[in-house]
Amino acid sequence: MHRGIGRGRRSRRGGVLVATLVATIAIGALSVCLLELDSTRLRQQVASIDNKRAFNLAEAGLAEAYFSVKSGFSGNIGTQADPAKYGDGLFWVEATELGENVIGMESTGMSGSGRATLSLVVKRQSQSLASMGVMSSQDITVGARALVDAYDSKGGSGLPLIDPLTAPPAPLRSNGNISIGAAGIVRGNAVPGPGGSVSFGLLSIVTGSTTPASSPVSMVPVEVPSFTKSADIELSGSAKHVIDSPEAQVDRIVVGTGTTLTLRGPTRVVVDQLTVQGGGGFEIDTTGGKVELYVTDWLNLASTAKLGFPAQDTAGFKLIATATGSRDRDGDGTADPAVRFQANGPFFGSLYAPNARLALQPACEIYGSVAAQRLVIADGAKVHFDAALLTADTAATTLVTPLSWRVVDIPVQVARDLSEDPFDVLAVDEATLSKPSESRVDSDVELSIKYLDLSLSFQSYVGPESAFDWSNVSSVIGIFRQPLP
Numbered sequence: 001m002h003r004g005i006g007r008g009r010r011s012r013r014g015g016v017l018v019a020t021l022v023a024t025i026a027i028g029a030l031s032v033c034l035l036e037l038d039s040t041r042l043r044q045q046v047a048s049i050d051n052k053r054a055f056n057l058a059e060a061g062l063a064e065a066y067f068s069v070k071s072g073f074s075g076n077i078g079t080q081a082d083p084a085k086y087g088d089g090l091f092w093v094e095a096t097e098l099g100e101n102v103i104g105m106e107s108t109g110m111s112g113s114g115r116a117t118l119s120l121v122v123k124r125q126s127q128s129l130a131s132m133g134v135m136s137s138q139d140i141t142v143g144a145r146a147l148v149d150a151y152d153s154k155g156g157s158g159l160p161l162i163d164p165l166t167a168p169p170a171p172l173r174s175n176g177n178i179s180i181g182a183a184g185i186v187r188g189n190a191v192p193g194p195g196g197s198v199s200f201g202l203l204s205i206v207t208g209s210t211t212p213a214s215s216p217v218s219m220v221p222v223e224v225p226s227f228t229k230s231a232d233i234e235l236s237g238s239a240k241h242v243i244d245s246p247e248a249q250v251d252r253i254v255v256g257t258g259t260t261l262t263l264r265g266p267t268r269v270v271v272d273q274l275t276v277q278g279g280g281g282f283e284i285d286t287t288g289g290k291v292e293l294y295v296t297d298w299l300n301l302a303s304t305a306k307l308g309f310p311a312q313d314t315a316g317f318k319l320i321a322t323a324t325g326s327r328d329r330d331g332d333g334t335a336d337p338a339v340r341f342q343a344n345g346p347f348f349g350s351l352y353a354p355n356a357r358l359a360l361q362p363a364c365e366i367y368g369s370v371a372a373q374r375l376v377i378a379d380g381a382k383v384h385f386d387a388a389l390l391t392a393d394t395a396a397t398t399l400v401t402p403l404s405w406r407v408v409d410i411p412v413q414v415a416r417d418l419s420e421d422p423f424d425v426l427a428v429d430e431a432t433l434s435k436p437s438e439s440r441v442d443s444d445v446e447l448s449i450k451y452l453d454l455s456l457s458f459q460s461y462v463g464p465e466s467a468f469d470w471s472n473v474s475s476v477i478g479i480f481r482q483p484l485p
Contacts, residue, residue: 050114050420053089057109058118061091062405064436065105069095069124070400072449072476074465075105076441078434080411080426085433088112090422097445101125101480102403108411110422115415119408124479127220127399129318129350130389133171135371137219137354140174143362143379144181144201148172150188150385153314153367160367160384168387169208174375175216180204181379188385193217219354219371222322224294225268235259235280243269255280255305265289265316273298273329276305276343283308284349286316295321298329299353303342303361309349314368315392317349324355339372350389391450398476442466448480 061084065075075095078084083092089111096104101124108117125131134140134148142148150170151162170188172178178192182201189208190198198210227249235241236256244264251272255261260281263269266289274295276282282305284291299321301307309317323338330336338356344363351358351370358372362380369389377383409415414425423430447465452458452474461468 050112051116052114053111054109054114054116055118057086057089057091057111058107058116059109060086060436061093061107061109062105062118062120065093065095065107066120066122066400066402068440069103069105069122070398072398072451072473072479073440073470074442074445075103077107077436078439079441080108080414081428082439083110083426083428083433084436084439085430086436089114090426090428090433091436092439106408108414110414110425112420112422113418115410115418117408117410118405120405121403123401123403125399125401126390126479127218128389129220129320129352129371130369130386130392132217132220132371133173133369134375134383134385135171135217135219136174136176136373136375137217138174138374139176140172140178141376142172142178142180142184142186142204143377143381145183145380146181146185146377147382148186148188148377148385149383150387152387154388162384170383170385173213173217175213178210180206219373220352222294222320222352222354224296224320224322225270227268227270233261235261243267255282263291263293265291268292268294270294270296272296273300275300275330276302278302278304279306281306281308282343283310284317286311286313290316290318292318293320295319295323297323297338298336299323299339299341300329300336301341301343303344305343307343307345307347309346312346312348312367314348314350314386315389317368319349319351321353322355323353398479440470442468442470449476450479451476 061077064077068077069075076093078092080092083090089109091107091109093105093107098104103122103124105120106117148170149162150168151160152168153160164187170186172186172189173191174196175193177196178190178198180186180200182203184201184204186206190206190210192198192212193216194212194214196212198206227247229249232250232252233241234254236259239259242262242264244267246266247268249270253271253274255276257277257279260283262283262285264285287310321339326335326337328335339353339358341358342361344361346365346367349368351366353372355373357374359376360378360381362378365382367384368386370383417425419425442465445465447468448462450460453472454474456474
């Protein structure tokens with residue numbers, strides 16, 4: 001009887017042991033599951049962080065490439081075989097010329113197991129007075145029998161013989177509407193602003209496009225220089241006065257009847273008010289250098305003022321009138337416009353009035369470029385745009401405009417390997433990689449560039465970009481790339 005009781009107790013102890021063992025195994029399995037779940041969450045968090053870092057690295061690559069293009073470079077930053085190192089990650093940018101100064105850039109960033117590739121398409125264009133063409137930020141009126149055409153003075157100066165069959169098209173453009181009077185002629189494009197239109201008078205002609213622009217054209221910003229001021233200049237009788245110093249600034253210049261004022265280059269002149277009375281002479285001598293004239297308050301040229309251009313050089317003279325507003329400027333009780341350009345005869349150079357209405361007179365003939373807030377080309381007036389100015393302006397700046405941005409597929413060879421060390425993935429030595437600013441890569445293209453060197457002398461180069469020394473470039477004036485012949 002005692003033996004039976006002992007066997008029962010041992011049986012119960014065995015059952016408890018089995019239950020305990022099962023519970024222990026279950027808890028262990030649950031712990032493993034929880035540990036694996038926690039580990040998975042940790043890996044996901046790390047992967048998310050790595051992907052964000054890779055995305056930011058790709059963005060940094062696009063920023064570096066954008067600055068590179070703006071500085072005149074190709075936009076290529078490093079390569080997959082030799083990327084740029086940034087922090088604990090790396091990136092490289094591949095830039096492709098798409099034609100018409102449009103550049104596509106793809107930037108790939110890698111950090112840990114993160115991968116990201118972004119695309120940016122930009123348009124590069126030179127921004128100068130000539131780049132605007134014949135331009136108005138508001139409406140343009142082309143009068144009856146007026147003519148707007150173009151030519152190319154490259155290789156010479158003086159009065160051109162314009163052949164309509166071979167001449168470049170005139171770039172007439174407006175951010176508003178364009179009106180062409182009876183028998184008015186535009187040998188080229190007449191492009192109104194977005195939503196604008198071109199209206200035609202009887203027998204008027206436009207030989208090119210009249211399709212409205214997709215976006216408005218920005219007027220070129222002007223930075224008026226500041227020099228030490230000199231005394232006012234008022235010429236009377238038969239006086240002759242020459243300004244030939246490199247820099248000059250006065251409050252007021254009055255060129256009276258029978259007198260002559262000569263601006264002899266190289267010189268830069270700033271004046272608040274410039275008046276040339278009827279019979280007064282105003283000569284721009286660019287035979288020895290360029291002349292820049294800034295008029296900040298009032299430009300007042302009488303209809304019988306005598307303009308003289310001995311060199312007849314369109315690239316040598318810029319008249320920039322930043323004056324604005326209508327008010328009494330001469331004390332006669334009558335409001336005066338900011339710009340009164342009544343002079344007749346030929347004008348050689350760039351004429352720019354970004355803040356005022358500019359009305360050209362019937363006998364006025366412009367050789368060069370002209371742009372204003374509101375432009376009126378009177379009946380019979382002529383404007384001949386000089387296409388050579390597009391590459392001759394040493395004060396031009398490069399404008400880079402983004403066109404599109406998007407996320408694109410990661411390169412296949414990079415996406416296949418998600419190892420946590422991107423340097424091992426690409427088989428590169430982290431210690432030998434360069435920083436982004438030192439990773440610009442010359443394109444295998446023919447480079448045509450005009451630039452200022454470190455001594456601010458004008459230079460030009462045509463040839464393989466890989467053979468060009470970028471370290472001698474101070475600023476880029478104009479640049480063009482095309483496939484090697």
